[in-house]
Amino acid sequence: xxxxxxxxxxxxxxxxxxxxxxxxxxxxxxxxxxxxxxxxxxxxxxxxxxxxxxxxxxxxxxxxxxxxxxxxxxxxxxxxxxxxxxxxxxxxxxxxxxxxxxxxxxxxxxxxxxxxxxxxxxxxxxxxxxxxxxxxxxxxxxxxxxxxxxxxxxxxxxxxxxxxxxxxxxxxxxxxxxxxxxxxxxxxxxxxxxxxxxxxxxxxxxxxxxxxxxxxxxxxxxxxxxxxxxxxxxxxxxxxxxxxxxxxxxxxxxxxxxxxxxxxxxxxxxxxxxxxxxxxxxxxxxxxxxxxxxxxxxxxxxxxxxxxxxxxxxxxxxxxxxxxxxxxxxxxxxxxxxxxxxxxxxxxxxxxxxxxxxxxxxxxxxxxxxxxxxxxxxxxxxxxxxxxxxxxxxxxxxxxxxxxxxxxxxxxxxxxxxxxxxxxxxxxxxxxxxxxxxxxxxxxxxxxxxxxxxxx
Amino acid sequence: xxxxxxxxxxxxxxxxxxxxxxxxxxxxxxxxxxxxxxxxxxxxxxxxxxxxxxxxxxxxxxxxxxxxxxxxxxxxxxxxxxxxxxxxxxxxxxxxx
Numbered sequence: 001x002x003x004x005x006x007x008x009x010x011x012x013x014x015x016x017x018x019x020x021x022x023x024x025x026x027x028x029x030x031x032x033x034x035x036x037x038x039x040x041x042x043x044x045x046x047x048x049x050x051x052x053x054x055x056x057x058x059x060x061x062x063x064x065x066x067x068x069x070x071x072x073x074x075x076x077x078x079x080x081x082x083x084x085x086x087x088x089x090x091x092x093x094x095x096x097x098x099x100x101x102x103x104x105x106x107x108x109x110x111x112x113x114x115x116x117x118x119x120x121x122x123x124x125x126x127x128x129x130x131x132x133x134x135x136x137x138x139x140x141x142x143x144x145x146x147x148x149x150x151x152x153x154x155x156x157x158x159x160x161x162x163x164x165x166x167x168x169x170x171x172x173x174x175x176x177x178x179x180x181x182x183x184x185x186x187x188x189x190x191x192x193x194x195x196x197x198x199x200x201x202x203x204x205x206x207x208x209x210x211x212x213x214x215x216x217x218x219x220x221x222x223x224x225x226x227x228x229x230x231x232x233x234x235x236x237x238x239x240x241x242x243x244x245x246x247x248x249x250x251x252x253x254x255x256x257x258x259x260x261x262x263x264x265x266x267x268x269x270x271x272x273x274x275x276x277x278x279x280x281x282x283x284x285x286x287x288x289x290x291x292x293x294x295x296x297x298x299x300x301x302x303x304x305x306x307x308x309x310x311x312x313x314x315x316x317x318x319x320x321x322x323x324x325x326x327x328x329x330x331x332x333x334x335x336x337x338x339x340x341x342x343x344x345x346x347x348x349x350x351x352x353x354x355x356x357x358x359x360x361x362x363x364x365x366x367x368x369x370x371x372x373x374x375x376x377x378x379x380x381x382x383x384x385x386x387x388x389x390x391x392x393x394x395x396x397x398x399x400x401x402x403x404x405x406x407x408x409x410x411x412x413x414x415x416x417x418x419x420x421x422x423x424x425x426x427x428x429x430x431x432x433x434x435x436x437x438x439x440x441x442x443x444x445x446x447x448x449x450x451x452x453x454x455x456x
Numbered sequence: 457x458x459x460x461x462x463x464x465x466x467x468x469x470x471x472x473x474x475x476x477x478x479x480x481x482x483x484x485x486x487x488x489x490x491x492x493x494x495x496x497x498x499x500x501x502x503x504x505x506x507x508x509x510x511x512x513x514x515x516x517x518x519x520x521x522x523x524x525x526x527x528x529x530x531x532x533x534x535x536x537x538x539x540x541x542x543x544x545x546x547x548x549x550x551x552x553x
């Protein structure tokens with residue numbers, strides 16, 4: 001195998017994908033179990049968590065840099081995910097969970113990761129005392145830390161949708177925006193509400209280290225919208241079968257890089273390799289947009305009629321191409337369509353080609369959901385909750401992960417835009433339906449799980 | 457089992473730019489200075505650009521890949537070429553099943 005020679009075309013193709021088409025490894029995420037950090041004293045629990053993260057992830061950032069240099073593939077982010085914090089802090093006598101969040105933030109800074117995910121609770125069926133206290137502490141935690149990311153799972157195909165938690169998350173999101181108003185509500189960019197959350201997602205802000213995961217594990221998220229875009233443009237006016245094949249070939253190559261980097265990082269750090277997440281994760285950079293891929297398929301602007309079909313083809317081809325490239329596929333695995341983090345989506349939303357409702361329709365056929373969407377700051381909490389409920393219903397019925405990461409930008413109106421900078425990008429404030437959902441959300445209780453096939 | 461697990465010591469040196477006298481000599485000198493053994497050389501012209509590819513073994517090299525990369529890159533800047541060195545596994549993983 002090592003004897004085979006590479007043609008100049010192959011070598012140049014790889015180099016071109018990296019240097020001109022923004023192919024990169026979006027993230028190496030180390031999942032760390034904090035289950036053994038529980039303590040009746042919340043401060044002691046926080047110290048244990050800090051020590052454990054620093055011990056296990058101390059070499060993570062350096063290993064990422066070494067791999068990037070050896071293989072010539074940029075590794076953009078090194079991140080850490082931890083056990084859903086509600087499970088860890090619940091044993092403490094105090095409910096001052098901010099102390100714990102601050103230790104996580106310190107640990108993230110110490111080991112040099114830009115985000116740490118897992119300030120989370122899983123309440124799809126109902127909430128315990130610790131879950132409730134953690135959810136209530138989210139605005140505090142996100143406004144007083146820099147790198148901690150929070151997520152809450154409020155529904156699943158098996159459990160249905162916990163509408164009490166949905167209503168609560170509406171309030172939590174609005175409060176988080178208010179507390180971080182000086183920065184356009186950036187706290188909400190670090191808060192994801194899930195239905196069918198996955199336990200091995202390496203992507204922020206929704207990453208957490210699930211309860212079925214080992215002590216410590218490495219998960220890799222690949223990127224590469226630019227490489228797919230170039231392949232589609234090169235393909236020209238072919239029919240859909242040829243188009244899907246071109247995407248599959250590129251997805252295969254992109255995912256192989258994730259597999260290689262995951263294995264190399266696992267060897268370097270002595271930590272088992274978990275999964276490759278086969279996602280097309282865009283950035284605000286030119287040429288790194290999922291929106292532009294859909295446009296290259298023949299749509300004048302993403303958001304117009306045909307966008308859902310185009311996205312369905314893309315998402316499926318990425319999975320088919322990627323599935324063969326990795327021994328273990330997991331995480332969210334699909335195309336992301338975050339508005340603020342994708343230049344094509346930003347342009348389409350600003351031009352009113354992409355509406356909120358079309359975006360919701362598109363989330364039916366891709367991962368992950370309504371992501372990084374800015375809405376007017378005076379949006380009622382019940383409307384935010386109802387948006388969550390709609391998106392969760394799509395996930396629940398279609399047996400897929402859906403999520404909402406929405407920013408009711410304080411003081412902003414339709415047509416304004418919010419600026420987060422860096423990978424989080426900027427988002428035009430989108431219009432919502434003005435009619436009230438208040439009485440619907442006020443009902444409380446759970447939406448029953450949909451019937452499957454009476455298996456089990 | 458896999459290439460990454462029994463980690464080979466081969467690298468691919470790629471040189472991209474305009475053709476000129478002395479490219480092979482210059483790159484070979486840097487590799488020789490690092491005690492890296494050149495196993496194969498190929499060159500071609502693609503899209504008006506001169507592309508030279510060298511496969512080298514750095515199993516007995518006197519410096520790390522990072523340091524060698526650095527030297528190649530500065531030699532490249534000196535000559536107006538883009539020179540990079542990558543572990544060969546990148547190409548194995550992407551182009552061979």
